[in-house]
Amino acid sequence: MLSYRHAFHAGNHADVLKHWIFSLVLDYFNQKDKPYWVVDTHAGAGLYRLDSSVANKTAEYVDGILRLQQSQAPEPFQIYLEAVAAANKDQQMLYPGSPWLASHLINPVDKLRLFELHPADAALLEQQFASQKRQIAIQQKDGFEGIKACLPPPTKRGIVLIDPPYEVKDDYSRVVDCIKDSLKRFATGTYLIWYPRLQRPEPQQMIDKLRRLDTDFLHVTLDVEQPSADGFGMYGSGMWVINPPWTLRQSVEPHLPWLAQVLAQDAGAQASCEGKQR
Numbered sequence: 001m002l003s004y005r006h007a008f009h010a011g012n013h014a015d016v017l018k019h020w021i022f023s024l025v026l027d028y029f030n031q032k033d034k035p036y037w038v039v040d041t042h043a044g045a046g047l048y049r050l051d052s053s054v055a056n057k058t059a060e061y062v063d064g065i066l067r068l069q070q071s072q073a074p075e076p077f078q079i080y081l082e083a084v085a086a087a088n089k090d091q092q093m094l095y096p097g098s099p100w101l102a103s104h105l106i107n108p109v110d111k112l113r114l115f116e117l118h119p120a121d122a123a124l125l126e127q128q129f130a131s132q133k134r135q136i137a138i139q140q141k142d143g144f145e146g147i148k149a150c151l152p153p154p155t156k157r158g159i160v161l162i163d164p165p166y167e168v169k170d171d172y173s174r175v176v177d178c179i180k181d182s183l184k185r186f187a188t189g190t191y192l193i194w195y196p197r198l199q200r201p202e203p204q205q206m207i208d209k210l211r212r213l214d215t216d217f218l219h220v221t222l223d224v225e226q227p228s229a230d231g232f233g234m235y236g237s238g239m240w241v242i243n244p245p246w247t248l249r250q251s252v253e254p255h256l257p258w259l260a261q262v263l264a265q266d267a268g269a270q271a272s273c274e275g276k277q278r
Helices: 011-031 065-069 074-089 098-105 119-128 142-151 170-185 203-210 248-263
Strands: 039-040 048-049 092-097 110-113 136-139 160-163 190-198 219-221 236-242 269-276
Touching: 011 065, 011 098, 011 110, 011 160, 011 190, 011 219, 011 236, 011 248, 039 098, 048 110, 048 236, 065 074, 065 248, 074 092, 074 098, 074 248, 092 098, 098 110, 098 119, 110 142, 119 136, 142 160, 142 170, 160 170, 170 190, 170 203, 190 203, 203 219, 219 248, 248 269
Parallel strands: 039 110, 039 160, 110 136, 160 190
Antiparallel strands: 048 092, 190 236, 219 236, 219 269
C-alpha cells in the first residue's frame, strides 16, 4: 500500500489538468482579502526532478507539462505556467506538485495543511518546507483520517484537494466517505477530487455516488487517447469540484478542446465539462 511514488508520473497529462484547475481555484480565493486554509490529503513529495532517472523511466512529462510549455497557451493557463516557471528560476528541471503550488500561490496569512503517508515523501516535504512551519504543517498520516481535525478551518474559508493514488479499490469508496464526512463538518468548503479514467467500474461508481450528494459541482474530464484494446492503463483523468468558484467553468470549458488537442496521444483525445450551480 505504500509502494506508490508520484515521481514516476510527475508533470504528466493528469498533473496538467489537476494543477491547472487547482491553480485557478487558489487564484480565485486570493481575490478576497480574507484568509483561508488549503488541505492536501495526499501531498506526495512536493517537488520533483524531471531530469532524474526515476522521472525519465517513463518520461510522462514530455507529453504533459513540456507540451504545454511549448505551446501558445490561452490566458487562463498563465497562473499555472508562471508557478511552474517560478519553481525553475534557477534553470533546473523541476515540476512542482500541489504542495509547492499551494505554498507559492497562497498569501502569508493563509495556512497549508499537508498529509502524506509514505515515509520517504513525508520526509521530503518536511525538508522542503522546514523554514515555513508557522504557515505549513505536515503530518505523516493517512489524509483521509487527518482531514477530520482540519475541518472546519478557523477561517471558515477553505480548499481541500483529494487525489489518492487509487492503488487499492477501497480508495474510491474512501473518497466518497471522506467527502460525506467533510461536508457535514464544513459544508461551504471547496473540494477538488482527482481521479483516473480507467476501463474498470470503480471510477464511474465513485462519480455516480458524488453526483447523488446533490451539491454544486463542476466535472471536467480529459482523455488523451483511446482506451486500450486490452482494457488496461489510464487513458485520461477527471476532476470533480464541489462548491466550485462561480468563475471556474467559464475559465475552463472554452479551452478544453485546445488542451485535448495539445496533449493528444492519438485521435481519441477529447475533453468534457458539466456542472450544476444554484
